[in-house]
Amino acid sequence: MNTEAFTFRTDYPEDFRSGFLSFVGRPNVGKSTLTNALVGQKVAITSNKPQTTRHTIRGIMHLEKAQIVLVDTPGLHRPRTLLGQRLNDLVAETLADVDVIAFCIPANEKIGPGDRFIAEHLANLTQAPVIAVVTKIDTVKKPVVAEQLMAVHALGEEILGERGGFADIVPVSAVTDEQLNALTDVIIERLPVSPPLYPEGEISDESKTKMIAEIIREAALEGVREELPHSLAVVVDEIVPREDRPEDKPLLDVRVHLFVERSSQKGIIIGKGGSRLKEIGSVARPQIREILGSPIYLDLHVKIAKDWQRDPKQLDRLGF
């Protein structure tokens, strides 16, 4: 494994602020994209299909005057399957101990029952300040953004009225980077005065294994999201140094299982003569290599785990 040494910053100013920030919002509102845009590195997985973010993945912003630890939560939604229920529990747990919450609402969709559901949850679950972030402002004209800001303000007054509505409302685009600095400043204001919580250089405190699983999942879903809606789980079984390698030419064996629900899905993942599996490997390999800081041999196996989304035993085994 890569053993870079991370160092804690000691020259921080007296009024340095550090703390945890969690993004919440319906699926697909741009939470992962915003996390990536803020942290500046790919730490969470984005897609144009909802609910790809299954794990809580953190990115850390190391700034001159602050350190912001971003906790990217899965889309909070009404639970339909057991998996959904577990995701919601995870969201509740995450919200219980963050310093600031950023509630994302897209500029290009009217506020709906899903947003209200989340706002009500926030009112009940947390005392932390809630900043409303109006996302994807590049997709609509200015007057539409203005209208959405008013609607969001009204939502805050109605549901979080007891605490004076949303702590702030900030329009942003994670694609054009518009207003990201403004959002950062607003977040910092709400963090406690505290020394840095994490050493410099660290982009994620999730195990590298989880990041690797996400990369492979993303590569595997590329182009086949329609056929494999939420039926793919990736488990990294082991990462071990290959024996008998010269010291200056190490190689890591990365052994991975991809779990699908049905044999038809297995066929889709593997592709004709293994062609898709090869493709998945070539997309994922360079990214994994970068994370581990070493050449790798990527060993991908596809297995069927029936109805894993509804089976508690399988869910435990797959780490949900």
Ligand SMILES: Nc1nc2c(ncn2[C@@H]2O[C@H](COP(=O)(O)OP(=O)(O)OP(=O)(O)O)[C@@H](O)[C@H]2O)c(=O)[nH]1
């Ligand atoms: N034009 C535009 N598109 C965006 C922006 N932010 C996100 N998107 C797109 O919106 C889609 C969903 O973004 P994600 O970041 O995956 O959304 P999410 O809220 O993390 O979704 P879940 O993981 O399902 O909860 C992707 O196709 C993004 O490329 C933005 O600022 N502008």
